[in-house]
Amino acid sequence: xxxxxxxxxxxxxxxxxxxxxxxxxxxxxxxxxxxxxxxxxxxxxxxxxxxxxxxxxxxxxxxxxxxxxxxxxxxxxxxxxxxxxxxxxxxxxxxxxxxxxxxxxxxxxxxxxxxxxxxxxxxxxxxxxxxxxxxxxxxxxxxxxxxxxxxxxxxxxxxxxxxxxxxxxxxxxxxxxxxxxxxxxxxxxxxxxxxxxxxxxxxxxxxxxxxxxxxxxxxxxxxxxxxxxxxxxxxxxxxxxxxxxxxxxxxxxxxxxxxxxxxxxxxxxxxxxxxxxxxxxxxxxxxxxxxxxxxxxxxxxxxxxxxxxxxxxxxxxxxxxxxxxxxxxxxxxxxxxxxxxxxxxxxxxxxxxxxxxxxxxxxxxxxxxxxxxxxxxxxxxxxxxxxxxxxxxxxxxxxxxxxxxxxxxxxxxxxxxxxxxxxxxxxxxxxxxxxxxxxxxxxxxxxxxxxxxxxxxxxxxxxxxxxxxxxxxxxxxxxxxxxxxxxxxxxxxxxxxxxxxxxxxxxx
Amino acid sequence: xxxxxxxxxxxxxxxxxxxxxxxxxxxxxxxxxxxxxxxxxxxxxxxxxxxxxxxxxxxxxxxxxxxxxxxxxxxxxxxxxxxxxxxxxxxxxxxxxxxxxxxxxxxxxxxxxxxxxxxxxxxxxxxxxxxxxxxxxxxxxxxxxxxxxxxxxxxxxxxxxxxxxxxxxxxxxxxxxxxxxxxxxxxxxxxxxxxxxxxxxxxxxxxxxxxxxxxxxxxxxxxxxxxxxxxxxxxxxxxxxxxxxxxxxxxxxxxxxxxxxxxxxxxxxxxxxxxxxxxxxxxxxxxxxxxxxxxxxxxxxxxxxxxx
Numbered sequence: 001x002x003x004x005x006x007x008x009x010x011x012x013x014x015x016x017x018x019x020x021x022x023x024x025x026x027x028x029x030x031x032x033x034x035x036x037x038x039x040x041x042x043x044x045x046x047x048x049x050x051x052x053x054x055x056x057x058x059x060x061x062x063x064x065x066x067x068x069x070x071x072x073x074x075x076x077x078x079x080x081x082x083x084x085x086x087x088x089x090x091x092x093x094x095x096x097x098x099x100x101x102x103x104x105x106x107x108x109x110x111x112x113x114x115x116x117x118x119x120x121x122x123x124x125x126x127x128x129x130x131x132x133x134x135x136x137x138x139x140x141x142x143x144x145x146x147x148x149x150x151x152x153x154x155x156x157x158x159x160x161x162x163x164x165x166x167x168x169x170x171x172x173x174x175x176x177x178x179x180x181x182x183x184x185x186x187x188x189x190x191x192x193x194x195x196x197x198x199x200x201x202x203x204x205x206x207x208x209x210x211x212x213x214x215x216x217x218x219x220x221x222x223x224x225x226x227x228x229x230x231x232x233x234x235x236x237x238x239x240x241x242x243x244x245x246x247x248x249x250x251x252x253x254x255x256x257x258x259x260x261x262x263x264x265x266x267x268x269x270x271x272x273x274x275x276x277x278x279x280x281x282x283x284x285x286x287x288x289x290x291x292x293x294x295x296x297x298x299x300x301x302x303x304x305x306x307x308x309x310x311x312x313x314x315x316x317x318x319x320x321x322x323x324x325x326x327x328x329x330x331x332x333x334x335x336x337x338x339x340x341x342x343x344x345x346x347x348x349x350x351x352x353x354x355x356x357x358x359x360x361x362x363x364x365x366x367x368x369x370x371x372x373x374x375x376x377x378x379x380x381x382x383x384x385x386x387x388x389x390x391x392x393x394x395x396x397x398x399x400x401x402x403x404x405x406x407x408x409x410x411x412x413x414x415x416x417x418x419x420x421x422x423x424x425x426x427x428x429x430x431x432x433x434x435x436x437x438x439x440x441x442x443x444x445x446x447x448x449x450x451x452x453x454x455x456x457x458x459x460x461x462x463x464x465x466x467x468x469x470x471x472x473x474x475x476x477x478x479x480x481x482x483x484x485x486x487x488x489x490x491x492x493x494x495x496x497x498x499x500x501x502x503x504x505x506x507x508x
Numbered sequence: 509x510x511x512x513x514x515x516x517x518x519x520x521x522x523x524x525x526x527x528x529x530x531x532x533x534x535x536x537x538x539x540x541x542x543x544x545x546x547x548x549x550x551x552x553x554x555x556x557x558x559x560x561x562x563x564x565x566x567x568x569x570x571x572x573x574x575x576x577x578x579x580x581x582x583x584x585x586x587x588x589x590x591x592x593x594x595x596x597x598x599x600x601x602x603x604x605x606x607x608x609x610x611x612x613x614x615x616x617x618x619x620x621x622x623x624x625x626x627x628x629x630x631x632x633x634x635x636x637x638x639x640x641x642x643x644x645x646x647x648x649x650x651x652x653x654x655x656x657x658x659x660x661x662x663x664x665x666x667x668x669x670x671x672x673x674x675x676x677x678x679x680x681x682x683x684x685x686x687x688x689x690x691x692x693x694x695x696x697x698x699x700x701x702x703x704x705x706x707x708x709x710x711x712x713x714x715x716x717x718x719x720x721x722x723x724x725x726x727x728x729x730x731x732x733x734x735x736x737x738x739x740x741x742x743x744x745x746x747x748x749x750x751x752x753x754x755x756x757x758x759x760x761x762x763x764x765x766x767x768x769x770x771x772x773x774x775x776x777x778x779x780x781x782x783x784x785x786x787x788x789x790x791x792x793x794x795x796x797x798x799x800x801x802x803x804x805x806x807x808x809x810x811x812x813x814x815x816x
Binding site: 050107109110112113114139140141178181183184208209210211213214224226227248250252254257270271272273274275276277278280281282283284285290293295297298325326327328329330331332348360361386388389390391 | 584593607608609610611612613614615616618619634636646647648649650653657671672673674675676678679681682683685699701702703704705706726728729733736753755756757758759760761762763764765766767768769770771773796797798
């Protein structure tokens with residue numbers, strides 16, 4: 001995740017010389033007791049979850065004995081905040097605070113620069129005292145000016161003898177944000193203790209998703225901003241995106257608490273960030289709850305769209321599949337149509353799907369999708385740029401009503417019998433199988449004709465016509481070939497694109 | 509008139525020999541953009557769609573003369589160096605197409621641009637298109653589609669379009685054209701949280717453009733651009749009618765929705781806050797995107813009646 005937990009962020013501050021209270025993150029109540037015993041005295045236990053107002057929600061507890069720490073940790077580890085199950089609790093020595101400061105490095109989009117937010121009053125009610133927070137400019141190349149920090153401290157009631165240590169601590173925080181390319185880094189509070197030490201009592205930190213590749217030292221597994229730890233499907237989706245950078249692929253699961261009181265849970269497949277949001281708004285306004293957010297855009301390959309559809313349909317209890325983007329896509333839309341058709345056919349889609357494929361080559365895209373999916377138990381309809389999002393959302397609601405409450409359960413994909421037994425060549429992320437036994441001269445001619453020049457007729461059978469390297473990223477053409485053969489009633493080509501974590505296949 | 513781009517502007521393409529650079533150079537030239545040169549380090553001497561390729565921006569300028577705008581198609585992690593190279597070579601307007609440019613790189617570009625008096629559109633922009641004149645970036649995908657989709661300006665019925673979403677830039681242009689409006693310029697400001705030429709700045713350009721009668725906005729959750737536009741309306745610097753749709757009513761806090769900029773954090777940048785700021789300032793905000801074209805036409809008609 002591009003968000004770090006409190007204990008991870010504190011470790012980074014400690015490495016740079018700014019102490020945090022001694023302590024350790026634990027995932028069981030027994031460990032909590034052991035840590036409390038080792039620390040001695042009163043301890044604080046804090047859930048490690050990306051939520052605001054943690055104390056008010058009961059996520060922070062104090063314990064005077066190791067046994068009390070055990071019991072409190074057990075309670076905290078049972079908690080769940082929305083989508084976020086608590087898996088770790090930070091156990092720290094409780095400290096006696098003399099003075100609190102609010103220190104935050106944020107991005108000022110208007111100034112196109114980072115900014116240091118500093119309040120020498122500190123405390124947890126900072127949102128209510130926004131006016132008393134000082135905004136000090138940070139130069140992206142040189143950091144923050146120490147004298148500006150001194151001026152703020154000079155107006156505070158903090159003992160002047162501590163100002164040097166505080167300036168150093170605040171500069172450490174700013175420099176950590178710069179080094180790690182944080183989108184936000186908040187230490188609230190930074191405190192002075194009864195012993196006149198400067199300590200970071202809390203720290204939350206988010207790294208810029210797009211810079212994570214430059215910071216392997218942070219051990220960030222998924223460079224994606226979510227409000228919960230990544231789910232299994234999100235991890236699978238992320239791996240797919242990392243393996244194939246052609247176009248954008250973004251998948252996130254959403255809280256579904258209100259699904260029961262709504263018209264039903266739906267799989268959502270957008271195209272383009274803004275178009276996806278606009279389409280989400282259109283379909284939620286007719287009463288559905290989204291199981292997920294998904295965006296495939298920026299001229300994605302058919303394989304990417306296919307995999308996205310498979311992942312969306314990896315979610316249970318869906319009443320329908322709704323796809324819509326900006327409606328006027330610059331990309332050629334038939335690649336998406338082929339990718340969707342392949343996924344729907346392999347899974348034998350049994351719930352209604354409405355897909356708005358408006359944009360370049362939309363006529364061809366809609367024709368491909370509808371014809372390829374005509375035999376499926378679920379009704380599949382394609383729409384174009386002159387169909388408004390609200391009208392197709394309405395049409396989708398009608399189809400869901402007609403389906404009479406049928407819901408989707410994730411299915412294994414249907415793989416033809418000839419896979420594993422016939423002519424084959426590998427492509428990036430999978431393989432192509434051609435059923436040579438069923439290839440009479442007529443069928444071979446059909447296959448070669450629809451192969452975009454990638455296959456040739458060799459002794460009456462279709463075989464690879466280009467090099468093994470050249471075929472690697474031709475998934476769009478090959479998926480088109482598979483669908484066209486199926487439409488012509490000669491289903492002799494299968495593009496085998498197993499998804500790690502969902503499918504079992506010897507080719508993963 | 510139009511803003512930012514027209515057929516007289518001299519354009520350089522950085523990263524012209526890459527997959528995207530090549531494809532989009534074709535679109536730009538076919539649409540009427542005056543692409544005078546390209547550059548890719550190590551590929552000097554080649555030719556892409558009739559544009560000569562140079563190893564560096566400085567070499568290109570020495571050879572073909574001054575350049576008004578550089579359009580950048582290099583991989584995201586190289587955008588900072590490419591942009592700073594162009595700024596230091598004297599180019600004052602940059603269009604940064606790539607997605608996934610690291611945020612601190614963008615802020616460093618912004619600092620260098622300020623030092624040199626340069627400005628930039630993007631990053632993560634589909635570009636800027638003035639119908640009947642020229643396009644920088646990739647709006648429309650194909651020149652024939654772009655010509656067919658977007659009306660040229662019409663006296664008294666012309667809008668300038670500002671969007672935070674690339675796809676919705678085309679979408680707004682298409683639906684407004686179909687409803688009968690003319691378009692002065694379509695501007696995709698970029699989907700990132702920090703961008704060079706934000707919504708209020710583009711609105712100020714449309715304010716100064718005599719041909720633009722009204723401003724259409726596709727906004728999104730996250731950031732402060734829409735609120736700052738509302739403030740500019742309140743301050744009286746934007747007086748032309750603004751018709752807006754804000755995407756993301758259904759979005760939940762704390763999750764990013766594709767665009768790096770489309771995230772609600774600490775309760776800031778919510779859909780409700782943006783809609784109410786714009787409405788209180790006097791802008792027309794539609795709740796359903798499907799209503800945007802007709803509402804815009806209604807505003808233009810009222811404006812014409814008021815003028816006559």
